[in-house]
Amino acid sequence: MRAWLRRLRRLRLRDTYRRVRLGTRLALGLGVLSLAVFAVVGTALTTYMHDYLERQLGDQLKLIQAVQAKDAAAHGTVRRKPYYGWYTAVYDVSGDAVSLRRPSDVPEDTRALADLARAMARSDTDLTRTARIRGEGTYRLRGCEVEPGVVLVSAAPVEDIEKTVGQLVTVQVVVFALALLALVVLGRRMLRRGLQPLSDMARTAHGIASHDLTESAARLPLRADGRDGGREVTELRTAFNTMLEHIDDSLAVRAEAELRLRRFVADASHELRTPLMSVRGYADLFQYAAANEPAERDRHLARLRAEAARMGVLLDDLLLLARLDAAEVETPLRTADTDLAELVQQAADAFRASHPDHPLAVTAGAGPLVLRLDPQRVRQVLDNLLTNAAVHTPAGTRVSVAVSTGGGSALVRVADTGPGVPAEDRERVFDRFYRVDKARSRDRGGSGLGLAVARSLVRAHGGDVELSGEPGVTVFTVRLPLGGADGAHREAP
Known part of the structure; x- marks a missing residue:
């Protein structure tokens, strides 16, 4: 039942879309295409900005740790305070055991810093990772070895990056939404104006459909005119008017053919009627003369044969013309x-x-x-x-x-x-x-x-x-x- 309802809903939507005017369809299609473009552009821009800010934060951590490592090597701990909200810790690592040197500026939850220090003791290169510190949020951690068994761990919050990226996304959504709305509204107006010549041609076609073409001398006084619409519409308008001219010519030819046919029928009737009347008259005379002199009878019979021969020649000519007109058949x-x-x-x-x-x-x-x-x-x-x-x-x-x-x-x-x-x-x-x-x-x-x-x-x-x-x-x-x-x-x- 649900599948049938979904199918019925899709059919209704399809019928509704088919009834929408072409300009509105093109505007909606332009809006959907623009939305897809905006989504791709926004995603690419957001991803690039996020990666750029993370790289910047990593460069800052690396630069600051270069200074803090010297401070830790000289004094055992870091005495120079980092940026507000940043944390710095010096660990003594022996096997899996790590101990924090005091005093240190660290959060209450130091497990992420200790884990990085433990991993750093077994690594030949500096390590960087992102971890969530309970009660503080997400931080970017970087560890470096001050001397064998001593590891410096610095932590920088990524909250500013998330806020910046979030604000960028908000701005993109608002700007893209306004641009999309303006594009659909203005695009629909421009499309309606551009498609106006097609509407004019449609009205012309409706006018032609209501025109009486049954008359022998019927002509089409309507033509699609105008100069707007671009080259394609101009070509369509020219083809449309050429088609109307062809229809006009065809109607004129049809009217001329009908006139010639009527004239032909009238002339043929006249030409056939004359010998037929003669045959009928001579037949009556022959019937009367048959009971009288043989010479009178023979004279009327000769006239009958002459008129019949004349009518036969006429019919032969008409038959020959008909066969020539149908030359493709016979x-x-x-x-x-x-x-x-x-x-x-x-x-x-x-x-x-x-x-x-x-x-x-x-x-x-x-x-x-x-x-x-x-x-x-x-x-x-x-x-x-x-x-x-x-x-x-x-x-x-x-x-x-x-x-x-x-x-x-x-x-x-x-x-x-x-x-x-x-x-x-x-x-x-x-x-x-x-x-x-x-x-x-x-x-x-x-x-x-x-x-x-x-x-x-x-x-x-x-x-x-x-x-x-x-x-x-x-x-x-x-x-x-x-x-x-x-x-x-x-x-x-």
């Missing part, structure tokens, strides 16, 4: 060693056949440019860029394709001399479902996924697509690494 690339120049020539031939009203010029190197890539997907990129040039420019506009290398990359530039892309639209032309022509007329482009698919496919190969130019000139530059796509993507089975 990569829709089947790479092989392919001559990029030949691939460009094939795309150019197909473009000339499908768009004879747009003259096309191809510039390629003298030899083949073999890269590790997916020929089908890169051909899709080239077809998209060339078709984009034909769709958004009037008939007769010149289109050019150039193949080159530079900076460790293979470059394919698709340029046209059409009206160009407005500056305000250049940053968004690669967005999904975005079209420069705000009117959603299908004769001025498809679903708005062509450039998005092209950029995603090129990036899946480890490259990128850039738009440049000026009014009257539009240039799309495809960069493919000469090392191919194997370094960044897995080859699909």
Whole structure:
């Protein structure tokens, strides 16, 4: 039961200590450390002072005995009186028998002096010991041989040493206690002031915790400011503010992603709704026409197939973009060693056949440019860029394709001399479902996924697509690494 109570008491003390603020903990820790330092310093100082005073007393005894030994040798006893409270005795020692010569200045209890005289008769050197004399206290005894069989014993009280050491201990305790109290109080104030920036950051964190982060455009207006606290606190404050900036950026990215997702869903719904409505309408017409002329029925059936094919292309593009976004899970690339120049020539031939009203010029190197890539997907990129040039420019506009290398990359530039892309639209032309022509007329482009698919496919190969130019000139530059796509993507089975 007692052990359980002690354990419970320790747990309560531990919980109480954990609830104490950091400044108070540091102040208490500083006090405990200072107390240990004071104890070590006080003990060392007291020990040194005690030993020093004892050595001084021993030197005094030795000096006085040198004079008293001459006096005893000349007169048989010591006639010169020692210091007040000191004792001097001359003993005749024969074997174990000792006899005190008179007159002598000795206490009533002389056993300690006689024992030292007896031991001195059997020693070749002077002896010194500390003994307690009954009724007098503790004395420092020293014996020396005056002549064979005659021993001089002097006794000096050590009470003065004990009083001095006691006073020193008292002074140390008082001074150290006052110093410890001042150190804890002032140290706690200094620590609270030094830790104030941490408290400010804690309040800032509480303010952030109460901030509503569920809104799409949520921002964190709070920041930890101040200049106090030293270098460490400054580094912590900087890291804290950097973290807030990162959270702000993440929130902004999330808000932008949510906005793009909503726009994507709205655009996808619009693009899918149009062919679905067409399919539904033509299906109704087909049902009506099925009972009438066969020619009318075949015409509606062809329209149904065309709208279904258009919707299938749109869904294929969306599926391809989804697979490219999840490239770390499944990569829709089947790479092989392919001559990029030949691939460009094939795309150019197909473009000339499908768009004879747009003259096309191809510039390629003298030899083949073999890269590790997916020929089908890169051909899709080239077809998209060339078709984009034909769709958004009037008939007769010149289109050019150039193949080159530079900076460790293979470059394919698709340029046209059409009206160009407005500056305000250049940053968004690669967005999904975005079209420069705000009117959603299908004769001025498809679903708005062509450039998005092209950029995603090129990036899946480890490259990128850039738009440049000026009014009257539009240039799309495809960069493919000469090392191919194997370094960044897995080859699909």
